[in-house]
Amino acid sequence: MMKFVSVSVFSALISLPVFAQDYQDHDAGMLMNHGDGHLMDMAGGMVMGNNPDTLPGGCEKVAETKEITVHAGHKYAEKFPGRMFAFDTQEFQFKPCTKLTVHFINDDNVRHQWMMHGLPKYLYPKGMFHLEVSGPAKISGTLILPPGDKTYLVHCDIAQHMEKGMKAQLKVGKGDGDLPSIPNVTANIVQDDYKITLPELLAKAHEEANLPEPVEQPPVTTTKPIVVEEDNDFSGTTVIGLALGILVAPMLARKFKGMTVTEIIVYLFDLSKSLVQIAIETGQKLLKIIQKSR
Numbered sequence: 001m002m003k004f005v006s007v008s009v010f011s012a013l014i015s016l017p018v019f020a021q022d023y024q025d026h027d028a029g030m031l032m033n034h035g036d037g038h039l040m041d042m043a044g045g046m047v048m049g050n051n052p053d054t055l056p057g058g059c060e061k062v063a064e065t066k067e068i069t070v071h072a073g074h075k076y077a078e079k080f081p082g083r084m085f086a087f088d089t090q091e092f093q094f095k096p097c098t099k100l101t102v103h104f105i106n107d108d109n110v111r112h113q114w115m116m117h118g119l120p121k122y123l124y125p126k127g128m129f130h131l132e133v134s135g136p137a138k139i140s141g142t143l144i145l146p147p148g149d150k151t152y153l154v155h156c157d158i159a160q161h162m163e164k165g166m167k168a169q170l171k172v173g174k175g176d177g178d179l180p181s182i183p184n185v186t187a188n189i190v191q192d193d194y195k196i197t198l199p200e201l202l203a204k205a206h207e208e209a210n211l212p213e214p215v216e217q218p219p220v221t222t223t224k225p226i227v228v229e230e231d232n233d234f235s236g237t238t239v240i241g242l243a244l245g246i247l248v249a250p251m252l253a254r255k256f257k258g259m260t261v262t263e264i265i266v267y268l269f270d271l272s273k274s275l276v277q278i279a280i281e282t283g284q285k286l287l288k289i290i291q292k293s294r
């Protein structure tokens with residue numbers, strides 16, 4: 001009997017973690033306040049832009065007080081083909097000037113964020129409200145939403161997590177449109193298609209964006225070395241040379257008429273010799289003038 005009890009107790013103990021996932025709770029009381037709504041704890045939990053008190057400009061009072069719980073994890077992406085990470089909610093909507101507390105639960109064993117962008121920078125550093133934690137763990141923060149109709153991006157900024165699906169939108173009031181590539185909400189900005197080639201895809205995207213006709217698609221090559229443009233055949237010097245040649249050639253042709261090649265060479269040699277002599281004499285004259293003027 002004792003043996004049976006001890007075996008049961010032992011097996012219950014080892015199987016316990018299977019039934020209950022342990023979440024580390026990043027309690028606001030344990031977080032160190034770094035000022036500016038920047039809270040952090042030793043276990044890597046972080047809140048940025050925490051603002052439970054200051055009303056944004058244009059808000060006369062807190063319109064509503066709301067609390068949401070958002071989960072983040074791989075399992076929430078399973079229903080979205082091709083996606084790897086997701087929040088459990090892709091769209092949020094609140095009245096302007098709502099005081100919103102977000103309880104963020106990261107179900108994965110990696111780091112995730114609930115990062116909201118585009119907030120007024122005088123109130124939220126870098127215009128961000130941001131919860132971040134290495135999971136499995138919970139973390140909470142509060143902000144007061146600005147007035148006006150605007151759609152805010154919410155995502156996880158860890159490399160490739162947004163591209164892999166961890167993207168949502170938060171509409172204040174009516175919002176001001178939808179953001180692309182939000183799983184199950186809006187179409188991907190670049191649709192994956194096995195049949196289409198890259199130039200066709202670019203042309204299609206261009207057409208959909210209603211942009212003017214592209215002049216030329218840049219070649220997509222990575223191996224081609226960068227070639228420095230060779231000097232053009234018709235450079236400035238060539239043009240000057242050609243012009244001089246055209247002017248001087250008939251004169252020389254008249255001069256050399258009836259002369260042999262040797263005679264021409266001797267003539268040119270003498271010509272250059274006398275040119276050098278003129279140059280030397282001019283130089284000497286200049287030197288004398290300079291010496292006199294001293």
Ligand SMILES: [Cu+2]
Nearest residue numbers: 112156158161
């Ligand atoms: Cu993430």
